[in-house]
Every structure is written in C-alpha cells, then in structure tokens.
Amino acid sequence: MTGFLTDSLLIANPAISDNPKFENIAGKAVYIIEHSDKGAVGVSLNQNYSKRLEELAETLPLLGNLSEDRLVTKNKVIAGGPLFMDRPWLLSRNPKRYQSTIGNDCLRLNFDQEAFQSCTPDHLPCCSIGTFGWGPRQLEQELAHSLWHHFPSTLDVLESIPFDASVVGAADLLALMKYSDPTPRKAKSRFLSW
Structure with missing residues (x-):
C-alpha cells in the first residue's frame, strides 16, 4: 500500500468476527479523518447509542x-x-x-465547546462519542493482515458498497455529509432507517 488513507472509509472484514480478539471491531465502518506517518484517527459511523x-x-x-434539528442524525448519537x-x-x-480540531479537505472532527455552540444545519453535522486511533504504521499493518477493507469516499464508491444495512447506512451518512446540498437537506431514506 502506498500513500495515506485520509478521507477514506474502512470496513472491518466480516471474517474477523470469528476471532474474539477482534470482536470489538467486527462490523465497523470507520471514516478516516486523518492518516499520516504519525498514525491515523477515525470514527465509526454505523452504530448508535x-x-x-x-x-x-x-x-x-x-x-x-445541541438540538436535534441541527444534526443530520437527528436525535441519534453515534458510538x-x-x-x-x-x-x-x-x-x-x-x-x-x-x-x-482534526480535519481534512472535506470534513472536520471538532471536540471544542465553541464548535458545539456554533453548530448550524448547513454544516451537516453528526454527533458522536469515542474514536478509533492507530499509531505509526499500525493501520498499514492491519490492512496488510486483511482486518479492514478500504474504500475511497467518492460518491460512486459509497453508493455501491455491498455490505449489510448498518454499513450501507454509514456510507449513506458519509455521502450525505460530503456531497449533498445543505440548503434543501436531502437525506436518503435508507440512511434514516438505521
């Protein structure tokens, strides 16, 4: 693998669910906010509290x-x-x-109180608690051992992800946040259902 995976979606290999060591990541769809030679930071998008x-x-x-009318996920908080x-x-x-703030050219991950206070619907925000993190070269090693499937977060790729409903919902959420027009908020019905 060459380069870094900033602004990508990783989906845990379904085969790892048989191994208790990886039980906590089985079925996760993780958006990579930042990836460099220092490591990576990502957030799972497919499980709600x-x-x-x-x-x-x-x-x-x-x-x-926050109020639910500001969030694309409405009253749901993502784990x-x-x-x-x-x-x-x-x-x-x-x-x-x-x-x-941790960010890339498309989306920002904000932990700051000011970000919560100034959050507006046109930012297409979703709210969550908890993150994923990898040290230097750790993510590359996990990919080499087939723990994750990597998907670029282009609209065509996100709309063609062939996994289960919760992963499809995560891909829809990411597509909505990155590619939709925030003025008339058009959310996909299959995302809203999970």
Missing part, C-alpha cells in the same frame, strides 16, 4: 448545546469508537478550525 441525545447530555453537558469515550465530538463541514 441506545440513549437519546437528551439522556446522554445529562452526563456529558457539552451535548446540551464512534473505543477511545476517548468521555469526549463528544461533531463531524461536519464546518470550515473553521477550533483549538481541538
């Missing part, structure tokens, strides 16, 4: 700055990964870089 936004805000006050489970974040088109 069972609690609604308001319930989670009782223990994570930062979420109290983004096993790291930093106490830190909510927003993934959005917001071009501003705050003090706690």
Whole structure:
C-alpha cells in the first residue's frame, strides 16, 4: 500500500468476527479523518447509542448545546469508537478550525465547546462519542493482515458498497455529509432507517 488513507472509509472484514480478539471491531465502518506517518484517527459511523441525545447530555453537558434539528442524525448519537469515550465530538463541514480540531479537505472532527455552540444545519453535522486511533504504521499493518477493507469516499464508491444495512447506512451518512446540498437537506431514506 502506498500513500495515506485520509478521507477514506474502512470496513472491518466480516471474517474477523470469528476471532474474539477482534470482536470489538467486527462490523465497523470507520471514516478516516486523518492518516499520516504519525498514525491515523477515525470514527465509526454505523452504530448508535441506545440513549437519546437528551439522556446522554445529562452526563456529558457539552451535548446540551445541541438540538436535534441541527444534526443530520437527528436525535441519534453515534458510538464512534473505543477511545476517548468521555469526549463528544461533531463531524461536519464546518470550515473553521477550533483549538481541538482534526480535519481534512472535506470534513472536520471538532471536540471544542465553541464548535458545539456554533453548530448550524448547513454544516451537516453528526454527533458522536469515542474514536478509533492507530499509531505509526499500525493501520498499514492491519490492512496488510486483511482486518479492514478500504474504500475511497467518492460518491460512486459509497453508493455501491455491498455490505449489510448498518454499513450501507454509514456510507449513506458519509455521502450525505460530503456531497449533498445543505440548503434543501436531502437525506436518503435508507440512511434514516438505521
């Protein structure tokens, strides 16, 4: 593999579900926000918390700055990964870089309170708690061992992903955030159902 996978979608190889060591990543669809020689940061997009936004805000006050009409995921909060489970974040088109921002040319991952306060529907934001992270060359090694399938996050590729409903929902969410016109918000019905 050459180059880095920033702005890509990784889908856990379904075959790894038989190995208890990898049980926590089986079925995950992870958007890679940033990938360099220092490692990678990504967020899973295909599993929601069972609690609604308001319930989670009782223990994570930062979420109290949001209202469901601002989010493409409405009242759903995504379970983004096993790291930093106490830190909510927003993934959005917001071009501003705050003090706690990780981003690429398309989307930004913001942990900053100001990002939550200034969140608007035209940023097409989704909210989550937790992330995925890899150290230097760790992601490359996992790909070499076939733990993940790599998909460029182009519209054609995202619309043709042939996995199960939750992975298709994650691909739809990413396509919606990257490619839709935020003025009349057009969400795909298959995304809204998961």
